[in-house]
Amino acid sequence: MLCQFTVKNFKSIRDEITFDMQATAISEHENRLIKDKDGELYLPVSAIYGPNGGGKSNVLESLHILVAKILRPLYATEDSNTYPFQMKKIVIEPFAFEMIKKEKPTEFQLFFRTSQAEYRYILMVKKDIIIYERLDRIKLDTRRRSALFERSDEEIILKGVFTKFKISDELSETLPLLSYLGITYKKNEVIKDVLGWFESGIAFLNYGNPIQELRMAVANSEAVKQLMIEMIQEMDLDIVDFRVEEKENGRIEVFTSHRVNEYEAELNLSEESSGTRKLFGLLPFIAASLLDGTTLIIDELDAKLHPVLLRHIIMLFNDMEINRQGAQLIFTSHDLSTMNSEVFRRDEIWFAAKGNAENSKLYSLVEFKNENGESVRKDAKFDKQYLEGKYGADPYLKKIIDWGKVNV
Structure with missing residues (x-):
């Protein structure tokens, strides 16, 4: 660690x-x-x-x-x-x-x-x-x-x-x-x-190509794929499975299986929302980190990720019943x-x-x-x-504007 x-x-x-x-x-x-x-x-x-x-x-x-x-x-x-x-x-x-x-x-x-x-x-x-x-x-x-x-x-x-x-x-x-x-x-x-x-x-x-690296992450471990599916289902998405298909020149395509009531359909990952695509770039590494107890570094984790999903990912690492190997995010x-x-x-x-x-x-x-x-x-x-800028690292401005001193 x-x-x-x-x-x-x-x-x-x-x-x-x-x-x-x-x-x-x-x-x-x-x-x-x-x-x-x-x-x-x-x-x-x-x-x-x-x-x-x-x-x-x-x-x-x-x-x-x-x-x-x-x-x-x-x-x-x-x-x-x-x-x-x-x-x-x-x-x-x-x-x-x-x-x-x-x-x-x-x-x-x-x-x-x-x-x-x-x-x-x-x-x-x-x-x-x-x-x-x-x-x-x-x-x-x-x-x-x-x-x-x-x-x-x-x-x-x-x-x-x-x-x-x-x-x-x-x-x-x-x-x-x-x-x-x-x-x-x-x-x-x-x-x-x-x-x-x-x-x-x-x-x-975020320093490489997450979707391309998905092929290696999933292909190397069935446990990673199974944990990914469990996490997706816990997030209340209707994706029940996915598969990775090898193409020419080392390209891959990812297909997701959706089930709505009794009907099941398969979509290409490119047809999914940007948030779902981001999840498929993230989850192999989240799953591998939790399974292996590694330290995972992610720049701008919240980009294109719904706040509820962001919180869910954070809490996976916070839960010591899930994070049994001492993984860090x-x-x-x-x-x-x-x-x-x-x-x-x-x-x-x-x-x-x-x-x-x-x-x-x-x-x-x-x-x-x-x-x-x-x-x-x-x-x-x-x-x-x-x-309010009370911690000295205002998220938007270098200096806080005191609107009470502005003449109107």
Whole structure:
């Protein structure tokens, strides 16, 4: 699972920001938390709100860029059609509005957990060149901490279980050491554990082609298809089944079966509403995440999705009877119908907004304090106060207009 992610000097993100999936000590929906084997508590969902251009998408994109930076070398010799989004050219852009920041590296720090350990991975990159890299581990059963490697401009130091590894003297300065180890020592248990999370423990939607990827998601698992059908029926749609048909040149077509009373008819997915088409782009990944316990990242989850369906999807992850594997859903949204204390804890609501220097800021509702130093009450009307601009991330305007001061 994703524990915590920090990024600095990336696109609109000038200063260090941290996105945290660790649960804070608040008395809200305590039965909706993921409890790991060592007793640590994590959030199953988090939503980022804010105005267009505030930096919501850049927060998620920075995480996507980091994951792609690691995976791309691993897939470089394989069929690129199988891994389309990972094979796209990676461009790591620093903060654009300060010359000094353009000359500084972009910094990433990632904490994540597998069934065996918690890892901390640090990567600093300047114009595609690796400036610094480090990997550390804490074993969950013994709580033993160990450094695995550290790389700087001057040297590479292998530590712990990596001590016996050999590194080429001609290691490319643009190639992450973690990727190199994945290529060279892919059978090593620790390497498999770390890179297994990058490959299968986290997934991104809206960076590829969801409908095309539906073929792989459904074809690989009958359980995914069955859970999709169950979710569709729970949403009170009249779709009782669907099938995926292979066409020439790798194209697919999806056909949905509808039943109204005793009459059943089949439609091409292209004939369905935009909302239904969006569901078929989403549900394979929702189902796979819940079944496998992965972290699913979605930009603009609410786009073309009815608020009732949006709430239903969120509550699937909140329900620990359904979400038995510890899956996580992280998304950006403009929809305010779900911004309330029934759906979210305060530490699950995040805001992205721009400062005076066009720099994005990120903070959660639980850490927000007003000008009097008061925290937001857990029974507050989150959506209403957000619209009033009380959380510092007005959804529509850079500044609130005080209509009482306007001459009429």
